[in-house]
Amino acid sequence: MSEPKGAWNFVRGFENLSLCDWPGRTSCIIFLGGCNLRCPTCHNFQLAWDMHSLPVIDAQRVRAYLRDRAGWLDGVTISGGEPTTVPGVGELAFEIRKTGLPVKMDSNGMRPEVVAELLQEKLVDTFAVDVKGPFAKYPSLTGNAVSEIAARANLTRIFEMAEARPDAFYFRITQVPGLTRADIAVAQSYLPPRHELKIQKYVPPRRTPEHAKPNHEERRPAGNVVN
Ligand code: SF4
Known part of the structure; x- marks a missing residue:
């Protein structure tokens, strides 16, 4: 397998088929490593904070799957981690869009400028944005990665986009x-x-001792801090 380029190097998980991730659609899920937050309740902690401990998924295998199955999939989800922190994520979305499949992206909403660009360039059809809780609780909910002020500013921009493009956003809370x-x-x-907050049940993560602390500074990917 040759060294993958750009965002493909961040692909550390792939789910062939999900019937529930994108409501009303069958989709496959591409998981990108790295995240700008350190939520103590994180389920994908290894992917989010230590992606290099996971093997890269073969880009050719994913491309072949998308090519062969595009006819009966309704879309592709790009999840994480936090996809908006991944360099070249727009090119990845563009490549997927060329198969004719719509793209949903999961996001914590803390990089609204990236969301705006992906939306404007028509690279992503739908964003599923997690609202963690009241702005005042963001520091504790995100492992002190986001201040109350930053949470308010970033999500306010996301909500403005959602007001202008209600078809392109839905919101979830765990x-x-x-x-x-x-x-x-x-x-x-x-x-x-015209937006509802979909409430998701929390299932406690099973965390290995080396990932027990959510805010390992040494695991924080460079350039991803938002506050
Ligand atoms: S936003 Fe929080 S829960 Fe989501 S991947 Fe990042 S650390 Fe985990």
């Missing part, structure tokens, strides 16, 4: 420990009209 019903109601109140 009911992690410590998040109350009142917190979820506060998060719901941030959303623009």
Whole structure:
């Protein structure tokens, strides 16, 4: 296998078929390593904080799959980690779009400028944005990766985009420990009209001892800090 280029080098997971990830569609999921947050409740911690411990997925295999299965897949999800932190993610989305399949991207919403560019260039059809909770709780919910001010500023930009393009966004929240019903109601109140906050059940991650601490500074990918 030759050395993958650009965002393909970040592809550390691939799921052939998901019936539930993109509501109403069958999709495959490409998982990109690296994340700008350090959520203590993270499920994909190895992918998010230590992607080099996972093998690169063969780009040719994924390309062949997309080519052969494009007829019966309804779309491709690009997930993570946090895809908007990956250099060249636009080129990856462009390559997928050339198969004729629509693209959904999962995001924590903390890089709104990247979201805006991908949307403007028509490289991503739908963003599934996680709202972690009330802005004031972002420091504790993200392993101190995001301040309240940064959370408010970044998500406000995302909500503005969603108001202008309601078809291109939907929002989710995970009911992690410590998040109350009142917190979820506060998060719901941030959303623009015609949007709902989909509540996801929290399942505790099984974490290996070496990944027990979510905010290992040495695992933080360079240039990904948002606050
Ligand atoms: S945003 Fe948080 S939960 Fe999502 S991948 Fe990054 S660290 Fe994990």
